[in-house]
Amino acid sequence: MKTIYPKDLPIPEFHALLQGSIAPRPIAFASTIDGEGNVNLSPFSFFNLFSTNPPILIFSPSRRVRDNTTKHTLENVHEVPEVVIHVVHYGIVEQMSLASTEYPKGVDEFVKAGFTPVPSTHVKPPRIKEARVSFECKVNEIKALGDRGGSGNLVICEVLCVHVDEQILNEKGIIDPHKLDLVARLGGNWYSRTNGPCLFEIPKPLSTMGIGVDQIPEEIRTSPVLTGNNLGRLGNVESLPTEEEVIAFGKSPVLEEMRVRFQNDRASWIDHLHRYAQEILEAGDVKKAWLVLLQKV
Numbered sequence: 001m002k003t004i005y006p007k008d009l010p011i012p013e014f015h016a017l018l019q020g021s022i023a024p025r026p027i028a029f030a031s032t033i034d035g036e037g038n039v040n041l042s043p044f045s046f047f048n049l050f051s052t053n054p055p056i057l058i059f060s061p062s063r064r065v066r067d068n069t070t071k072h073t074l075e076n077v078h079e080v081p082e083v084v085i086h087v088v089h090y091g092i093v094e095q096m097s098l099a100s101t102e103y104p105k106g107v108d109e110f111v112k113a114g115f116t117p118v119p120s121t122h123v124k125p126p127r128i129k130e131a132r133v134s135f136e137c138k139v140n141e142i143k144a145l146g147d148r149g150g151s152g153n154l155v156i157c158e159v160l161c162v163h164v165d166e167q168i169l170n171e172k173g174i175i176d177p178h179k180l181d182l183v184a185r186l187g188g189n190w191y192s193r194t195n196g197p198c199l200f201e202i203p204k205p206l207s208t209m210g211i212g213v214d215q216i217p218e219e220i221r222t223s224p225v226l227t228g229n230n231l232g233r234l235g236n237v238e239s240l241p242t243e244e245e246v247i248a249f250g251k252s253p254v255l256e257e258m259r260v261r262f263q264n265d266r267a268s269w270i271d272h273l274h275r276y277a278q279e280i281l282e283a284g285d286v287k288k289a290w291l292v293l294l295q296k297v
Contacts, residue, residue: 011065011150019045020187027185028059029086029096031110031125032076039117039126040072041099041109043088045185046152055159057085057135060145060152068149072105074142077155081139082123085157086131090181090193094202094232095130098213101205101236114213114221114231122160130228132165132180203236210236220293225274230281234290241291249291259297269297 006014019025028047032040046060061074077083088096092115099113110117110126117126120136127134137157145152168179181195189201213221213235221231241249249255254276262269273295281289 015065015150016187019185023186024184024192025186027088027096027183028057029088029099029128029131030059030061030073031084031086031127032073033080033082033125034072034076034105035079038106039108039110040076041113041115041128042071042073043096043100044073047085056140057137057157057159058154059085059157060154062152063147063149065149068147070153074153074155077139077142080124081142082125083137083139083155083157084120084123084125084127084134085137086128086134087180088183089132090183090195090229092128092130092228092232093183093191093193094229094236095213096183096232097202098205098210098232098236101209101212102207103209103212111214112210112212112235114228114235127163132168133175134163136160136163202233205236206238208238210238211240217294219270220274223270223274225271225278227278230278233281233286234293237286237290241287241294246291246294249288250295255292255295259295263297266297 004017009017025045026047028044030042030044034040042061044059044061046062048058050056050058061071063070095113095115099109101112103109103112110128116129118129120127123136123138127136135157137159139155140158141156143154143156145154164175168175170176177194181193184192186192186199189203191200191202192198193200213231216231216234220226220234258269258272258276262272273292277289277292280292
């Protein structure tokens with residue numbers, strides 16, 4: 001058995017040790033707003049339920065380990081002490097991951113991650129339409145745990161109301177964990193879920209910032225084939241393939257055969273193209289999926 005003291009490791013290594021061992025952790029997908037009305041959406045896995053009466057949720061936007069700066073969410077709740085906390089189900093996990101990209105202040109992650117904002121009932125920050133459970137909260141207190149990189153800030157939230165998708169309830173009106181299909185955070189790129197394969201990976205968002213779902217061509221973004229998770233993964237690229245790359249890839253036997261077969265049926269061409277790209281995307285090859293999606297008849 002190896003014994004490790006916090007002072008024995010650099011902060012990033014000890015941070016990874018904590019995250020890898022204290023898991024799975026629920027995810028607070030927090031919507032906040034600043035004093036000028038700019039909306040921010042960001043996930044936090046330092047989060048849990050701490051009281052029922054009063055109903056208290058606490059999440060912690062830590063100071064960044066690398067440079068000791070604070071996150072927009074923390075700045076926002078100081079300016080406007082309100083938040084909507086959404087729980088994360090598998091159907092939105094890739095978009096949630098994309099929203100964790102550190103876009104500049106003023107960039108709306110609802111737009112970048114492809115979520116639909118809807119007005120809240122009692123607080124200023126909007127809710128995510130696609131979320132299955134959301135908690136409108138007032139912020140009772142913000143407790144700083146330190147002033148160095150990695151220091152947490154406890155955002156103590158009192159629940160004002162809860163919005164629940166009735167489709168996740170069983171016949172007794174209780175949340176069915178299989179229907180909810182919650183996702184939890186592990187260490188590194190790892191996540192767990194309550195349905196299907198227990199463990200899965202999502203590559204961390206690019207430090208150079210992905211293009212975002214809003215920059216995906218409309219015909220792809222509105223595809224009836226591609227899921228929100230597919231779009232979230234597609235949006236986490238720094239740039240699209242070049243036209244030369246797309247043309248060269250289009251000479252592959254599979255695409256040449258599809259092009260001939262559907263030369264007079266554009267709707268079927270798009271449908272098959274998107275299904276082919278989806279298979280490639282879910283196998284983990286994002287660039288190849290883009291090369292497929294950008295093909296022309």
